[in-house]
Amino acid sequence: MELYVDSANITEITHAASLGIIRGVTTNPSLLAKEDPTVDVKQRILDIYKTVGGHLSVEVNSTDTDGMLREADDILSWFPEATIKIPMIPTGLAAVKELSRREIPTNVTLIFTPTQALAAAAAGATYVSVFLGRLDDMGQDSIQVMRDVTEIWDTNGLESLIIAASIRHPIHLLECAKLGADIATTPYKVLMQSLKHPLTDSGLQAFLNDYEKMKAEKEKHAKGGQ
Numbered sequence: 001m002e003l004y005v006d007s008a009n010i011t012e013i014t015h016a017a018s019l020g021i022i023r024g025v026t027t028n029p030s031l032l033a034k035e036d037p038t039v040d041v042k043q044r045i046l047d048i049y050k051t052v053g054g055h056l057s058v059e060v061n062s063t064d065t066d067g068m069l070r071e072a073d074d075i076l077s078w079f080p081e082a083t084i085k086i087p088m089i090p091t092g093l094a095a096v097k098e099l100s101r102r103e104i105p106t107n108v109t110l111i112f113t114p115t116q117a118l119a120a121a122a123a124g125a126t127y128v129s130v131f132l133g134r135l136d137d138m139g140q141d142s143i144q145v146m147r148d149v150t151e152i153w154d155t156n157g158l159e160s161l162i163i164a165a166s167i168r169h170p171i172h173l174l175e176c177a178k179l180g181a182d183i184a185t186t187p188y189k190v191l192m193q194s195l196k197h198p199l200t201d202s203g204l205q206a207f208l209n210d211y212e213k214m215k216a217e218k219e220k221h222a223k224g225g226q
Contacts, residue, residue, distance in 0.1 A: 001177040004055060004185040006165070008032045008039075010047055012188035017052045019195075024055025026129075026165070026185040028085070028109070042078055049081065055183075057107040057127075059085035060095075068095040072104065083107050083126065088116050093123040100124025107163065114148040121153075121160040129185070131166035132176075143175045150179045170194040 004024040005016045008031040016022045025048050032039055049056050058079065060071040068091070072084045083105040086092040096106045100123065107127040108120035112135055120128045130149055132142035149162060164176035164184040170193055173184050186194075 001181055002183045003173075003191065004163075004183055005052075005188055005191060006031070006167070006185040007188050008035045008044060008048070009188065010044070010051065013048055014051050016188060016191060021191075022052065022054075024057075024183075024185075025049075025052050026055075026057045026085070026107070026163075028059050029061060045079060045082075049079065055083060056081065057085040057109075058082045059109065060087075063087070063089065063091060065091045065094040065098075068092065069098060072099060076104065085109050086125075088112075088120060093119060096120065096123040096125050100126075109165070112145070114145060114152055117149045117160075117162075118152060118158075121158045125160045127161045127163050127183070129163040129165040130181075132164060132172050133166035133168035135166075136168065142172075143179075146176055146179050146181060150181065154180070 002023040003021055004026055005013055005022050006026050007013055008027045013025060027045070027048070032041055032044065045056065045058055058075050060068045062068045062071055068086060072095070075082050075084060084099060085107045086096050086109065088108050088110045092108065096108060099106050105126040106124070107129055108125040109129045111117050111120060111128055111130045117128045117130060130146055132146065135142035135145060146164060152158070153162060161182040164172065164181040167173060167184055167186045167190055169190060173186065173190070173194055176184050
């Protein structure tokens with residue numbers, strides 16, 4: 001399972017990329033607005049891609065098919081490597097069908113049910129983004145939804161790549177990896193949480209303490225032999 005970072009913050013993205021663990025980035029209008037409502041979206045997207053390379057989804061903001069296609073064309077005019085992010089609505093599926101016909105990669109977002117994921121794949125989506133955290137917020141079992149999606153994919157041999165999105169904690173990462181999701185797009189904070197464990201920290205400190213003791217003993221013996 002590949003890891004993407006779900007962020008529009010250049011500092012976070014740069015740090016995650018420096019660790020060598022992410023293969024792409026996803027953004028959305030909410031993340032961009034959170035960073036800076038006045039941000040130059042085009043420049044921010046290009047800066048992110050320059051930092052990470054790989055996958056970068058850029059979301060359209062129209063809700064009608066023609067508007068989405070126009071936006072997709074505009075995005076591709078200044079960022080040819082973009083994956084076009086389309087909402088999971090009927091007009092969005094029509095846009096995905098056309099973009100797929102033109103061999104333009106698409107990421108269908110805001111998927112909450114297996115049938116929505118299946119419809120997106122049928123329309124030709126390159127990626128289907130299944131949201132977990134928001135389902136949990138409503139008291140639904142998001143991992144069961146992901147389990148159903150991956151079972152449908154395995155049974156039918158579907159080619160769209162499954163993105164686990166709206167990740168809230170490292171257990172989401174663990175369960176989605178076990179179920180066979182292709183990608184998890186993860187907030188920077190959760191990504192960092194997934195790398196840490198108190199026993200790792202205490203174990204490292206013990207190693208460092210013992211090394212210093214050993215070093216001190218060697219220096220002591222060296223001075224005694226002079």
